[in-house]
Amino acid sequence: MTQTPSREETPVDRRDFDRFVTSRAGRLWRAAWFLTGDAHKSEDLVQTALTNAYPHYERLGDDESFEAYVRTAMYRSYVKWWRRRWNGEIPTQQLPDVAADRGITPARVDLARALADLPKMQRAVLVLRFYEDRSVAETAELLGISEGAVKTHSSRGCASLRRSTHLTEEVAP
Template structure:
């Protein structure tokens, strides 16, 4: 790797790592520490192939690695007992009424990881359906259906989360 490559990588990290970290936090469900580890891992892959990919949208590559490792991590964690019944309690966490936003985020965290990733990419990252499908390696139809189902569940949480 040339000095120029190294310098370009530094610029890339400085410019993009915060955005990647935020996406990772949202996709893997709010642990900043885990997310940071994940982003470091993703950037390491970017770094490894930097001279090859620097001219060719390294950000998209990094985002793809971040999102997919967040999904993998979450799947590995819960593989034993929640494979087909990934829906946790239907009743929202209704302890303290923290209002709409918290209710939405709580519901977001309860979604299956892939569905959550779709929502984060579509509505946080403002990725198009086509871009989201490419990032997740699924069809546009899957992105549409996952987004619709995810939003429907969030919408329910909004209704129930509003203090009476």
């Protein structure tokens, strides 16, 4: 006869994981939103990353390590989706009202629009380098590209943002 493990014997304490998700979901969603430019895809990306990372929650020990693991899973999922041409929806110039509910300011909306005009790899590099404050080496490792490619995408992406009609001078990098 097989017994179901008691609450104390489960490998991952669901309450701790729920607390982690509650405390970190907003920041994860914002990073995903800058990547995808779409509220629904952002939610899908965060949920996919959390689902993939959940089995490793207890092994990683602390929230900072687990958040780094989730972010890595999120960026790798984004690259995988991009390489599979995961774009079933038609892009629009108007962002959904969900952004207002998540504390997205008009400057962030303008930045998201400018980022949406960039090629996906440039967008991913800029979000990692300047929003996530990752090093060139970390960005290269997360995206599976060389450090030289990170520098090239970063330079070209910043140049494109400087020319963007969506950004005012005080927002542009």
